[in-house]
Amino acid sequence: MKDDSGVRRWLLWNLRGGNAHWTFEDAFGDLPAEKRGTRAEGTPYSPWRILEHMRVCQRDILEFTVHPNYESPPYPEGFWPDGLAPESDEAWDRSMEQFRKDMQSIQNLVDDPQVDLFEPLPHGSGQTVMREAMLVVDHNSYHLGQMEMIRRLIGAFPDYKEAPDNV
Numbered sequence: 027m028k029d030d031s032g033v034r035r036w037l038l039w040n041l042r043g044g045n046a047h048w049t050f051e052d053a054f055g056d057l058p059a060e061k062r063g064t065r066a067e068g069t070p071y072s073p074w075r076i077l078e079h080m081r082v083c084q085r086d087i088l089e090f091t092v093h094p095n096y097e098s099p100p101y102p103e104g105f106w107p108d109g110l111a112p113e114s115d116e117a118w119d120r121s122m123e124q125f126r127k128d129m130q131s132i133q134n135l136v137d138d139p140q141v142d143l144f145e146p147l148p149h150g151s152g153q154t155v156m157r158e159a160m161l162v163v164d165h166n167s168y169h170l171g172q173m174e175m176i177r178r179l180i181g182a183f184p185d186y187k188e189a190p191d192n193v
Contacts, residue, residue: 053173063111066179078107094149
């Protein structure tokens with residue numbers, strides 16, 4: 027097998043928030059509980075809706091990648107929560123922990139030298155582990171960018187004392 031360790035390191039770096047990616051912890055880790063269900067005016071999104079959507083989508087990608095008989099939830103209703111806010115702090119915590127756990131599983135898959143990143147998945151239509159990992163990076167990055175804007179709009183952006191306004 028060809029040495030793909032550089033590609034693996036690059037993928038892992040991106041999955042962990044490398045390049046210009048805002049991290050999951052930056053976006054959600056210190057969000058005040060009272061802001062979790064706050065919707066920014068003119069948008070359909072609250073932090074809870076974005077968190078749950080990211081969790082469900084990331085889980086869907088992981089399950090598709092590793093389980094040949096996996097069936098995705100119905101689209102779009104299976105990929106978005108019904109309400110703006112979590113039912114409880116415990117629901118928020120469960121979603122956060124599941125996202126982290128699934129992210130670690132994806133990273134473990136990418137980091138496993140026994141996994142061929144470029145071999146088409148036998149149960150797919152040309153998808154590879156590399157493609158699915160990049161899909162996670164792209165999808166999460168998109169919604170983490172939304173979270174930066176949402177946090178600004180709902181007054182929950184971190185107060186960086188030394189950072190410029192364009193952080």
